[in-house]
Amino acid sequence: MELTHFNEQGRARMVDVTQKAETVRRAEAECRICMRPATLDLIRTGGLPKGDVLAVAQVAGIMAAKRTHEWIPMCHPLLLTGIDITFACEADAIRIRSVVKCKGETGVEMEALTACSVAALTVYDMCKAVQKDMEITDLHLCEKSGGKSGRYVREERI
Secondary structure (H helix, E strand, O other), rough: OOOEEOOOOOOOOOOOOOOOEOOOOOOOEEOOOOOOEEEEEEHHHHOOOOEEEEEHHHHHHHHHHHHHHHOOOOOOOOOEEEEEEEEEOOOOOOEEEEEEEEEEEOOOHHHHHHHHHHHHHHHHHHHHHOOOOOOOEEEEEEEOOOOOOOOOEEOOOO
């Protein structure tokens, strides 16, 4: 497979997507932020002084997806048509999942990954006063569809 982000001189370039077909693109990503059960209880009960942690993290993740091209140098600015971020509380973590959609010439994988990352970082920021050793883990693309490469679904870990 050929890397496309390099020109003939071996220098970085933004891929030209002018001739690519416009299709509906969709990507799902997820990560986890691990914490003590007591910290998770404070999030669930609204016991943290900074406010509703998950509401703020959700908005931060949405904003981040929309601005991914400003942070990742070779990403194209995209007109995103849908962004959703959900949270699932586990025994010792919060699983964060994003779904990002657009109709365009290039995919939205980076936007979905960025949304999860920033949502997790926001949870960390809002909870660091009570726990500094939280861990953000397992960031990955779950699936994507659209474009020439078609559908990808991540296989479960062995």
